[in-house]
Amino acid sequence: MRQSKLLFKTQKTLPKDEVAVNAQLLIRANFVHKLMAGVYSYLPLGFRVREKVMEIIREEMNALGAAELLMPSLQPKSAWEASGRWEGLQKIMYQFKDHSGRDVGLGVTHEEIVALLAQGIIDSYADLPKYVYQIQAKFRDEPRAKSGILRGREFTMKDMYSFHADEKSLEDFYEKAKKAYTRVFERCGLKSYVTEASGGDFSKSHSHEFMVETPAGEDETYLCRLCGFARNKEIADFKKGERCPTCTAGVLEKVTTVEVGNIFKLGTKFSEAANLNFKDKEGTLKPVVMGSYGIGVERLMGTIVEVHHDERGILWPETVAPFTIHLLLLGEASEELQKFADGVYHEFEKAGVEVLFDDRMKVSAGEKFYDADLIGLPWRAIVSEKTMVQGKIEIKKRNESGSKTVKAKEFIAEIKQ
Template sequence: MRQSELFTKTRKEAPADEVANNAKLLIRAGYIHKEMAGVYSYLPLGMRVLQKIENIVRDEMNKMGGQEIRMATLHPSEPWKQTGAWDSVDVVFKIHSRTEKEYTVGQSEEEIVVPIAQEYVTSYKDLPLAVYQIGQKYRDELRAKSGIMRGREFTMKDMYSFHETQEDFERFYAMMKDAYLRVYARCGLVAKATEASGGAFTKKLSYEFMVLTGAGEDDILYCDSCSYCVNTEITNEKEGNVCTRCNTGVLARATASEVGNIFDLGTKYPDDFGFTYKDRDGEDKKPIVGCFGIGITRLMGVITEALSDENGLVWPKEVAPFEVHLTEIPSADTKVRAETEKLYAELTTRGIEVLWDDRDVRAGEKFAESDLVGIPFRVVVSEKTIAGGTFEMKARATGEVSMVDREELFYILNSKF
């Protein structure tokens, strides 16, 4: 894609009323547009990042046997009243229609997915079952001050699983825990599976997946030797204590951002809806339900918080909007345009995603904008590089600059992507 055709532009300053670093950077770099506190529109570059995160999540959920569906966003109030959530959950948006009926725009999907499953799961032969969706959610947050990490409107992946036995659920739960860690690793993050409260969903403990960031809203304790990690809200352990799991490591305290969670809901929702199936003995039995959530837009915000530097965004290769920022230095010499066009064609033919900065803008401005936008590699074509028979290549994550010939360039990019 030619950058001159991109309708958005970078900005020197973020809106004065924006306090979150992730939103400031994403607005300045032209990825999102702020509509109001906690609500953002996603522009072409932002959409490309979101779609790549969604595709990673979709790939891992499909590997787990998940079947993708799309559930309604506008919910009738009746199932919410049936579960008690209508009055007990304080972040629910409530709507009155012209006919005086009550609705909500979903902030979670239990009240929709359980009745759907109830209609189709009638026998033990129908289990286990796992369905998921990637869709919009809405929460009436009192203070939406964390950019896209905590919004009033956001995109989320919800998976729900239904099981015949607790043993089968626990097997799947462990597999999903590993799948979540793979998602975050593919997004360039190191996430910690953290023991936590079940919150409004269940009285049982859950796992939250935490990434260490200064912008986080949670405090965690983690072992410096093993994988043990716990939210400080549910433990009396202290920083500096010896880890009770491995008995060798020491607990460290850190601020972290949640990027996902997994819950054992037990039979709470089948109880609410009278959901039973026939077991192997022909008896009525209630399925065990699991809930597995990943905030897609939140994940984009956490990547921004965790990996950006003083110059701008730094996207990991799997979620970057483009793989190469091809930077043409304007020149009266037509060879520069011809060489850039040739390289652009060669890269795109090889399946490499390229943003070609073909604008008539001075070099320093192009380089600063390239750092702000955060594409993994910048490749420069100029009179100087043509004279030397090379290209200038910069790795955004490390800042390393090298002069490479055509063969070296293709080799490096092929090995990275």
């Protein structure tokens, strides 16, 4: 992609009140644009990161045997009354009247809606288990939206729902989902810890949260670095320095974390509210057993920025970087140099290497380096008069200081391995 063709320009000024590191970097690097508190647009580079994060999530959910679908944001009050959550969630749910005077709300989550949807599809034990997920906009009127894209008023959530005939089936899938979640975060370049947590709004039964260590987080977690034991401070009664209750060798630390995912054994709370029943083998009508599994897409993206940055800008892990290589054309480009740079650009494109080509004229080398560090692609490739005479490019990793001068072809072979 030619940088000159994108609606894109790194920014010198920040909106007032934007205190979160993730938002500051993403706004300066022009990945996101702030429309109002907690509400952001995703510009072409930010859009690409978001897509890559979603693709990783999709692959892992599909591997679980879940099928993707899409439910609406606009929802009638009636769907939320049986579970008691129209009132229960009214502090954070946008609820209003349409032009005919009907009460509607914007979905903060979809347990009620998916249970209604499954009625008429699931009615026998033979229809179970079933797993579905969506990647869809959610709305929450957060009283404090100061964490950048970690806590948006409008955000994208991957929410998966599972339907089972019994607790055993739920338990099996729940454990598989737990592993899939850990893989999602790992593939996004994040080390996550699974913590037991309270069920929150959902249920009194078991639930787990996935925590990533960062000072930007809003949670406190007791952590044993030796064995990976983690427990949310809310439900734990440890003291700092206490021995780990699992491995007994490690010492517990209290660390600040951000919750990047959560999974819930819902039991029959929502199926009972929605009359979602099935006939078991004996013909007895029973409520379906449900689970729900959430990942906030932009929160995950923001966490990656919080964990992977330095004083100069972002350091995107290769798996989620908007492009792999930032190709910079330096100097007062002669026609010959432009042609050479174009050739290198096309060589990358032809080889299927994702490349952002800073082809801007009349921009100093210093400014291009500054922008490239801020944007934070994994590799930087320089083309200048100096490299052209050797028929080569100068390659440097974003997170390393040394560079080397090689032929584009050799470098392509190296990263395509």
